[in-house]
Amino acid sequence: MGSVQLVTTILAAAITTLAVWLAVQAVLRIVAVVRLGQPDPARFGDTLTRTRTMLAETAGHTRMLRWSVVGAAHWFVMVAFVVLSLLVLEAYFEVVSPTGGLPLIGGWAAYGLVTELIGILGTVGIVVLIAIRIRNRPGRPGGRSRFTGSTMWQGYFVEAVVLAVLVMGFLIRGFKVATDHFEYPTWATPVSHAVGAVLPDWEAGVSVAALIKIMISMTWLIVIALNVTMGVAWHRFLAFFNIYFKRDPGRAGSGLGALRPMMSNGKPLDFEEADPESDQFGVAQVEQFTWKGLLDFSTCTECGRCQSQCPAWNTGKPLSPKLLVLSLRDHAYAKAPYLLAGGGKDLTGEEKATAAQLAHVDVLALAEAEKPLIGGAEEGGVIDPDVLWSCTTCGACVEQCPVDIEHVDHIVDMRRYQVLIESSFPSEAGVMLRNLENKGNPWGAPQNTREDWTKGLDFQVPRVGEVEDFEYLFWVGCAGAFEDRAKKTTRAVATLLHEAGVSFAILGEGETCTGDPARRIGNEFVFQMLAQQNVETLNEAFEGREKTKRKIVATCPHCFNTLGNEYGQLGGEFEVVHHTQLLAHLVSTGKLTPVQPVDGGVTYHDPCYLGRHNRIFAPPREVLGSSVQEAVTEMPRNSERSFCCGAGGARMWMEERIGKRINVDRVEEAMSTGAKTIAVGCPFCSTMLNDGVNGKGAGEQVEVVDVASVLLRSVKPAQDRDGQPAEPVTG
Numbered sequence: 001m002g003s004v005q006l007v008t009t010i011l012a013a014a015i016t017t018l019a020v021w022l023a024v025q026a027v028l029r030i031v032a033v034v035r036l037g038q039p040d041p042a043r044f045g046d047t048l049t050r051t052r053t054m055l056a057e058t059a060g061h062t063r064m065l066r067w068s069v070v071g072a073a074h075w076f077v078m079v080a081f082v083v084l085s086l087l088v089l090e091a092y093f094e095v096v097s098p099t100g101g102l103p104l105i106g107g108w109a110a111y112g113l114v115t116e117l118i119g120i121l122g123t124v125g126i127v128v129l130i131a132i133r134i135r136n137r138p139g140r141p142g143g144r145s146r147f148t149g150s151t152m153w154q155g156y157f158v159e160a161v162v163l164a165v166l167v168m169g170f171l172i173r174g175f176k177v178a179t180d181h182f183e184y185p186t187w188a189t190p191v192s193h194a195v196g197a198v199l200p201d202w203e204a205g206v207s208v209a210a211l212i213k214i215m216i217s218m219t220w221l222i223v224i225a226l227n228v229t230m231g232v233a234w235h236r237f238l239a240f241f242n243i244y245f246k247r248d249p250g251r252a253g254s255g256l257g258a259l260r261p262m263m264s265n266g267k268p269l270d271f272e273e274a275d276p277e278s279d280q281f282g283v284a285q286v287e288q289f290t291w292k293g294l295l296d297f298s299t300c301t302e303c304g305r306c307q308s309q310c311p312a313w314n315t316g317k318p319l320s321p322k323l324l325v326l327s328l329r330d331h332a333y334a335k336a337p338y339l340l341a342g343g344g345k346d347l348t349g350e351e352k353a354t355a356a357q358l359a360h361v362d363v364l365a366l367a368e369a370e371k372p373l374i375g376g377a378e379e380g381g382v383i384d385p386d387v388l389w390s391c392t393t394c395g396a397c398v399e400q401c402p403v404d405i406e407h408v409d410h411i412v413d414m415r416r417y418q419v420l421i422e423s424s425f426p427s428e429a430g431v432m433l434r435n436l437e438n439k440g441n442p443w444g445a446p447q448n449t450r451e452d453w454t455k456g457l458d459f460q461v462p463r464v465g466e467v468e469d470f471e472y473l474f475w476v477g478c479a480g481a482f483e484d485r486a487k488k489t490t491r492a493v494a495t496l497l498h499e500a501g502v503s504f505a506i507l508g509e510g511e512t513c514t515g516d517p518a519r520r521i522g523n524e525f526v527f528q529m530l531a532q533q534n535v536e537t538l539n540e541a542f543e544g545r546e547k548t549k550r551k552i553v554a555t556c557p558h559c560f561n562t563l564g565n566e567y568g569q570l571g572g573e574f575e576v577v578h579h580t581q582l583l584a585h586l587v588s589t590g591k592l593t594p595v596q597p598v599d600g601g602v603t604y605h606d607p608c609y610l611g612r613h614n615r616i617f618a619p620p621r622e623v624l625g626s627s628v629q630e631a632v633t634e635m636p637r638n639s640e641r642s643f644c645c646g647a648g649g650a651r652m653w654m655e656e657r658i659g660k661r662i663n664v665d666r667v668e669e670a671m672s673t674g675a676k677t678i679a680v681g682c683p684f685c686s687t688m689l690n691d692g693v694n695g696k697g698a699g700e701q702v703e704v705v706d707v708a709s710v711l712l713r714s715v716k717p718a719q720d721r722d723g724q725p726a727e728p729v730t731g
């Protein structure tokens, strides 16, 4: 060993020892913080599906590739990171000797070729990612950046390290070529040979370049070890676990659809036995999230994909799902020393730790522990109430997140505590909650007017109990029964089902709100009250039928989602379809025949709870395709990336005081297609978009109408827009 190699070996060993020691401490710290969370036993079942999904999403980049250029570049960088770790290992042999290499595979042409190719593609990939980060940097001219609020130096640092390590790899190989110590043929390693052709014949160059490569790699390890909240780096290790433990590994749209039930100590909360002094009601402290919640926060890469799709953020509200996650992460890690020392408040608000336990806790951690989880700037709150209440639970963030963070569950968990324990929520929503409790519907309409929508129809709408048998129970929903525009959809659907000869029946006055708005605002108590009542009614209506024959058709995607995805949590198992699915089936089987195409151009707005939350994208488009003259014109944001109307998450019953109105933003996008008809599949979307169109004074040029009404006009052109015969019904 020459003197240069002696120095390079000592320096490499020293920095590696320090880096590895710090990294081990950091890993222990992350594990300790995650373990502070509440139990969540449901995350451990179905290991095969979990493993398969995790491998597909990581090795296959199935979610990232939806952002195709970024996804492809990131895939190459990820593969380069994994494979080229071998080359960092090889550098340890090269600091010792300029002819050093990996035992066994070193010198093998195939290894040389693969590492060369991955080195080239990884370099291209990282340059693309750096260019994208610079192009999308915050404050750039011409639009909001998805990186706004991200810690930019960390992103640049990580990317610069990757680039430098890749470049050093080619330099090491180049010096080996120049000094004639390189064992791989030119055809397998053309770039290394080209670099070698311009480098001097300096033998120590191999060891010096290898040392620099190790120094860069270990500096990276030291920096991330000293910054455990540096998600842009730590996600490389944590993403595997976060994806593996996601809520519904076998479901497209995991973390969407049903909300996670309200849990206390790892078990669903039963309100008949629950006690706020011993059971956790939602989340009031960061450690009351489950360990998976804390893992979610730790894994965030700060990529901002969620933020770029969030309707609240895009219309100037203070909510960004990314910033919410980052705030919770930073708070959890800052508070952790206090919690790890035994600190924390019990459910009555008493401090659990003794003074002796807290004596050595850092004052900053103690100060962090005093911050309320939800509170305005004057109280030093971690999450501002305006952030919490701006969410429409549209699920765009969950859909976009490449590491499967479950934002909606976390937001609703925080809302649950605010509503159930603090009674703190936008006051205007109180009327809706009172109406649900007292009248069984959010509008407070009298129950005996639930069947008013049937008046004027030229056929009898049968009620459950009055007919011998029925195939579908038609769940009308509160909007469908009480709201004027939605009543038109209800009539159109009933008319089409009647026309197609489908046997169906309604519950009439036996129906009550599914509880969706109560659940999304956080009032699990009212939700369970309504849901239990409905499950009982429905189980009675379907008595004696197996699950496949307990069929429900619903026009409201919120009812559809709650009945199909959430009532199972309370013992109600049904086969629920949305009316657009049933209508598409009836058209495709020839039971309904559109005869007169509707003209003027149509665009379709995907309701969040039908599309993203339940993956129903094609049936409404099929119905429209069969009924309209020209092909459906898609809006720029459609299907999985559809933009919310602004009504979900009980926002329908809250004032929208901050920023631009979400419905106006969506209407502008719809109108930009030039279509005269904006078709919807949800009564809330219908209300919001109608309001948006009217607000823009465009009511004469553009019409917002349900898919069912479009079909009815094509099937029965003589029918008027209310789903009633054009001629007055006589007799």
Ligand code: SF4
Pocket: 306, 309, 310, 311, 312, 313, 319, 320, 321, 390, 391, 392, 393, 394, 395, 396, 397, 398, 407, 408
């Ligand atoms: S659910 Fe929708 S509104 Fe709520 S944070 Fe996510 S993207 Fe934003």
Ligand code: SF4
Pocket: 299, 300, 301, 302, 303, 304, 305, 306, 307, 321, 322, 325, 397, 400, 401, 402, 403, 404, 405
């Ligand atoms: S999409 Fe996921 S990883 Fe990216 S910033 Fe949002 S929460 Fe973090």
